[in-house]
Amino acid sequence: MSKKYEGRISELVPARLMVLLESRVNDPRIAGxxxxxxxxxxxxxxxRVYYSLIGDDEAKAQAKRGLDSAAGFLRHELGQTLRPSAxxxxxxxxxxxxxxxNGWPTCSTSCANRTQRNRSxxxxxxxxxxxxxxxxxLRRAQRILAITHVNPxxxxxxxxxxxxxxxxxxxxxxxxxxxxxxxSRNNYITGINDMRxxxxxxxxxxxxxxxxxxxxxxxxxxxxxxARVPMLVFDHHITNTEFGTVNVVEPATSxxxxxxxxxVQRMGLRLTSEVATALLTGLITDTLAFRTSNTTADxxxxxxxxxxxxxxxxxITQRSLVSKPxxxxxxxxxGVLRAKVEDEVVxxxxxxxxxxxxxxxxxxxxxxxxxxxxxAQEARIAVVFxxxxxxxxxxxxxxxxxxxxxxxxxxxxxxxxxxAAGCTLPGPMRDAVNRVLPRLRRVVREH
Numbered sequence: 001m002s003k004k005y006e007g008r009i010s011e012l013v014p015a016r017l018m019v020l021l022e023s024r025v026n027d028p029r030i031a032g033x034x035x036x037x038x039x040x041x042x043x044x045x046x047x048r049v050y051y052s053l054i055g056d057d058e059a060k061a062q063a064k065r066g067l068d069s070a071a072g073f074l075r076h077e078l079g080q081t082l083r084p085s086a087x088x089x090x091x092x093x094x095x096x097x098x099x100x101x102n103g104w105p106t107c108s109t110s111c112a113n114r115t116q117r118n119r120s121x122x123x124x125x126x127x128x129x130x131x132x133x134x135x136x137x138l139r140r141a142q143r144i145l146a147i148t149h150v151n152p153x154x155x156x157x158x159x160x161x162x163x164x165x166x167x168x169x170x171x172x173x174x175x176x177x178x179x180x181x182x183x184s185r186n187n188y189i190t191g192i193n194d195m196r197x198x199x200x201x202x203x204x205x206x207x208x209x210x211x212x213x214x215x216x217x218x219x220x221x222x223x224x225x226x227a228r229v230p231m232l233v234f235d236h237h238i239t240n241t242e243f244g245t246v247n248v249v250e251p252a253t254s255x256x257x258x259x260x261x262x263x264v265q266r267m268g269l270r271l272t273s274e275v276a277t278a279l280l281t282g283l284i285t286d287t288l289a290f291r292t293s294n295t296t297a298d299x300x301x302x303x304x305x306x307x308x309x310x311x312x313x314x315x316i317t318q319r320s321l322v323s324k325p326x327x328x329x330x331x332x333x334x335g336v337l338r339a340k341v342e343d344e345v346v347x348x349x350x351x352x353x354x355x356x357x358x359x360x361x362x363x364x365x366x367x368x369x370x371x372x373x374x375x376a377q378e379a380r381i382a383v384v385f386x387x388x389x390x391x392x393x394x395x396x397x398x399x400x401x402x403x404x405x406x407x408x409x410x411x412x413x414x415x416x417x418x419x420a421a422g423c424t425l426p427g428p429m430r431d432a433v434n435r436v437l438p439r440l441r442r443v444v445r446e447h
Contacts, residue, residue, distance in 0.1 A: 257282025
């Protein structure tokens, strides 16, 4: 595991633990606990968590019993953050569950608040430095290859095209690229037909957009040609591995499109209607038209800015989220008929032969099937297994609020958001299903 990723884990674990304590461990005995710091060993197998608790001896005793009760669940969940490539039961987490009596330091409220402020200030300073370095790279570069992730969604396409159109205002030669052909529903975005499917050429800067790790760039990234070219990363996935030379990663931001809007504003570029349309597509897609938990007041302000620049909210929502080709509807219907609900997990498999039988021309993706299945009242998690032409199994996850599927995706080499994530595993289909379904059932069972 890279040093950059180890550092990112050290940043993510305290926040992740607080989320687990506040939203998934329904125990009033631990309501007063504040996580103040974490130390992670070099191999990331163990972590020491420091916490503070204000209260009398009885309150501390109650908190200890509460943490003792939740320890297995917390250790398991954080194991997925610390050791994503290992099976869940191989991750070991040692927690400060009792008090300073066991040799674990506690601190006062002021100490806890100071520690949290220091960590927040460090992260803010780190991000500010990344933004400054990113602007410098972009202003110096002349030939830019802008790459987004395989099987691109609306945020991937909207962000990379918004970036491309904006940066060309500076006289840069910008080539947008993606391994897979964009969905035809996004054909209204200016310049989308200019996207290349390979990365051949001479460039002085690579820009990865909306990709959480290097593998997500697919075949467009060519190590033999690109390894010595500086890479700038713009992304909002919490599972991002910071694989670039400079990494502007904002997990609290709704979409990569919102980050690219910040870039346009920071660099004083014109927010044309074409740029605004591309970016609003990304924002609407990743928030499902402002219906997901990552929608914030800043998101709404960004949408307003884009609309005022000429982006048509109604038309973009209709074309990017609602309207579908009839063959996609038939394909999803066939997938629904194959679906099953077991142990509050709804799942379906889409073999290559089904795509051929339904005369479905898109060679990758599930046409939105996993999002449709996620609406099932009987399920907490939805998952769809799609067999790609090369035999690999592409897996899409959706989770109800409180069910974090990003950590499952990360465990299997993928990534994403707590409510929507994905990964790719080698075939055959039955092996992928047998690896993933028990893990998802465990998530539901331990919730």
